[in-house]
Amino acid sequence: MSDHLALRLRAAILEGHFAPGERLRENDLATAFEVSRGPIREALVKLEREGLVIIRPHRGAFVAQLSLEDLEEVFTLRLAIEKLAVSRCIECNDRELASNLDRAIAQMEGAVDKDLSVVDGADVDLQFHDQIYAGSKHTRVQEVWSMIRPQIHVLLLNRNILDKGYYRETLLESHKSIADAIREGDQALSAKLIEEHLEGSFELVKRSLVEREKGVAAE
Secondary structure, X not given: XXXXXXXXXXXXXXXXXXXXXXXXXXXXXXXXXXXXXXXXXXXXXHHHHHOOEEEEOOOEEEEOOOOHHHXXXXXXXXXXXXXXXXXXXXXXXXXXXXXXXXXXXXXXHHHHHOOOOHHHHHHHHHHHHHHHHHHOOOHHHHHHHHHHHXXXXXXXXXXXXXXXXXXXXXXXXXXXXXXXXXXXXXXXXXXXXXXXXXXXXXXXXXXXXXXXXXXXXXX
């Protein structure tokens, strides 16, 4: 039950139903999900391990509010493991990977053609990278990705970019270039494109977080 509750709470946080810093009251959640407080408490502990929730002694659980320091740590870790994952993808030469990446790109194109939201943009972005990690056939790299993915998801929701032109001309084309380099087996180019892509995303999220902190300071 706690795994199921963690899944539902995770989705609620990532979809913005709970704001960063908001308190997650066990009684309210137990009532909403029609369960006792025990499974709720266990689910919150699971989400704390993922970095989505912070549990403060004698105060309760809160939705994590990631800082610029958190962003830098997550970015540098992701950069290291994703370059390794791309390299392993090329070494493994998995024939299914190219088609999986193409399907992920098609999902991006479909999302852009519809009413794109920040949540949609984050979802299709991460689904593409999920395929790279799966194609790496590297169990421990996949485990690290699973651990930091929810935090990356939260950070991507901070980009605050709803411009379809950005997604089609920048984000979409960047993913296509990465897929092409992997398909061609070019390790050096794949690593370069991944680094440029992640650095661009890092700068966008950083800018949004700085603006958010300025807004909080001005209140």
